Each structure stands twice: as structure tokens, then as C-alpha cells.
Amino acid sequence: MKLYGFWRSLATLRVRIAMNLKGLEREEVMVDLQAGVQHSPEYRAVNPQGVLPALIDGEGPPLFQSLSILEYLDERFPKPPLLPSDARGRARVRGLAQIVACDSHPLIVPRIREFLEREFGLDEAQRLAWCRHWLADGLRAIEAHLANDAESGAYCHGDTVTMADVCLVSLAVGYRHYFQGRLEDFPKSAAVVERCLADDAFARAHPLRQPGAPKAA
């Protein structure tokens, strides 16, 4: 399979982790978000929205949107599953994943930060405050669920990895490494993230271990 990604992309990180968990080989094509390559006609022909990631599996058209790709991979390659076997469990895991992938991470992606600078003249400190605020907002919501819900376990949902953990790790990595956030403020989330990152499938997917990444970001 061919994954269009970028070392820094947190949505790509989710797909990379899922593919590692399922033991799937990939070729990763780097689309340099910092150079604006996602807006090129070549990449728009792959994904007309001009965002990462996109995944090509065989002859079919490119798959797009990270959560949709996680669901597709989980349907096509069910072992190990990224969703629980019961409907309410799946709903909770999807809900947690969507706190990250809908309500938190999309607020801090390059096109948003560029708009805030270009249209509203916000400086770097203001843009950093914006990013930290919305990532922390997502972490706060996840933390409340981990603290309150009976289904919380060693991972977000029970004692096995699900797509909620995949998404939480993507949020935590961005918060800590890109925006100097204190993950310690969210202790239950931090414990899950630490447990995940001790797993090679997560660790190998880390942005700072990808080609093109700086020594520290």
C-alpha cells in the first residue's frame, strides 16, 4: 500500500500506527506540508481536499480522511481489532477518537495557522496559544472520560489498544513535541500514552523517527 504522508502530520501518524499494529507493509510518499506540496495539482489529483493522509490500496481510488482509513483497515485486516466487539463499546471508542479527530486536531493544522496569520495578522505567540488551547481542550475531554467511565482500563477502552488510543497518541505527541504542552496535566491520558509509546508499533510511527524530521521539533 502507498501512504501519502509527512513526518509531522498527526493524521498520518494515526494511519502509520494502525498499519504497524496490523503488520501491514507500506511505501510512504512524503508530501511536504511545510513547503505547501499538498496544494500542488499532482497531490490534488490524489486527494482533491489537499490534506493528508491519503492511502492507495491496490487498484481502487485513493482513500482519504484518517478515521475513515482506520475503519477501512480494520474491516480489511481485522487482526488485531481497533474497535471493541459490542456496539456501545464501539460507540465510546469512536466518540473518543472523534474528540481528537473532529474537535481538537483540525483546529491546529497548517491551513488554520496560516489563515490566522494571513487574514487576522496574529503573531506566532498568539498562534501558539491557539494551538495549545485547543489541543488541551481535547485532552481535557478525553481525561474526563478516562476518569469517569467504567470502561476505562490500561488503555482508553479496557485493556487492549483501540483507535481511541491511536488518536489520543496523535494528540499527545503534537501537544508535547510541537507546542511544548505539559502532558502531565492530564495524568490518566499521559499514562495511556506512555503505555502505547512503549509498544514498538507506536514508537516506530513517531513523527521524529520519520525521514525528513529534524532532531527535535
Add this chain to the structure above:
Amino acid sequence: MKLYGFWRSLATLRVRIAMNLKGLEREEVMVDLQAGVQHSPEYRAVNPQGVLPALIDGEGPPLFQSLSILEYLDERFPKPPLLPSDARGRARVRGLAQIVACDSHPLIVPRIREFLEREFGLDEAQRLAWCRHWLADGLRAIEAHLANDAESGAYCHGDTVTMADVCLVSLAVGYRHYFQGRLEDFPKSAAVVERCLADDAFARAHPLRQPGAPKAA
């Protein structure tokens, strides 16, 4: 089932449409977003994130996040289905739904507009430009898929309603009625939306037909 919603909430609109399509009865509890009731301890006890919607089905804990609720309803009440029967079709429908629910709509919700005003001092015209820009950005991506993809039909995916249509309608209603956007700029999307809104399951769910809505919004 008990749905926590608000007449104006576009994420609640999605759940309302899905429940109508599936013929499910509901009691809707209005959580006044404009008065900030979503931040009350009472509502936080239902949904710790303090956002709409939430759905109570029987004795289980509240369901949260609109796309997760749509998936849950589709699993529990499969007729009529909101997803195609093939994995690639499901991936495309989920991807389209996520363009709306991840990359577009979360940028314009009350907490974002309040932050732009309170923290950055942006005036109403600037906030309106922000909202219009990101909703149009989502519509542009959907329009490109509808124009390019072989699977496009009378609806977003073939000739039956899916959760992609449910999400597209929520985006279009907000764009047109709340932010005075020109849906005509996206003709394929506009045609799908018009077809959907001719269906009573969509029409009855419209924000302006809910209790508490003004005559025009």
C-alpha cells in the same frame, strides 16, 4: 431515546435526520448553546466535553459525538442503512462525512467564535468571514469529490441516502441560513442537498423547524 440538542446545533441536526430516516422516536432536551447551558454541571454530567449532541438509549451511558452516534444507530437499527455494503464504499462515505464533521464544521462552533472574539478581539465581520471560509472550504472538497468520483449519483454515494448526505446537509444548512453563504457556488452539492430536503425525514429535522428557533436565523 433522549437526545440532548439545540435547534441551531448542526451536529444535532445530523442525529435528528438519522433518527427520522430510521423511524425512531425521540424526546429532545434543548440545551441552549446561546445561553451557555452546555457548560453547566448538569450537562457536563451527561457529556463531560460540554458539547452537543448526546444521546441516551436505554440504561447505558450517554453516547457522544455525532458521527459515533450515527454509526451506533446504523448498527442497532440497520434499516435503512446509512453506509454502503462494500468496504471501499463505506470508506468513501465516511471520508465525505468526515470532511464535514472533522475538517469544516468544528471550526465554526460557538466555543471557537467566542475564543476568536475574547482572546483575539476579532469583530463580528471577521468572525463571519472565518465561518464562511471554512464552511466553503468543506463544501469545495465535497464538490470536487461529487464531480470527480465515479460513485457519485443522485446522492453523494450512488442513488440512496448515506451518512455523507446527512453531514452534507448539516454543512449546507449552516452555510446558507447562519452565514448567508451562496450554496449555488457548489452546484452538485446544492442538487444533493435540495433532493435531501425534499424528503420529510430531512425537512422535519431542519433547525428552523425546531422549538425555540426564530422565524429566520
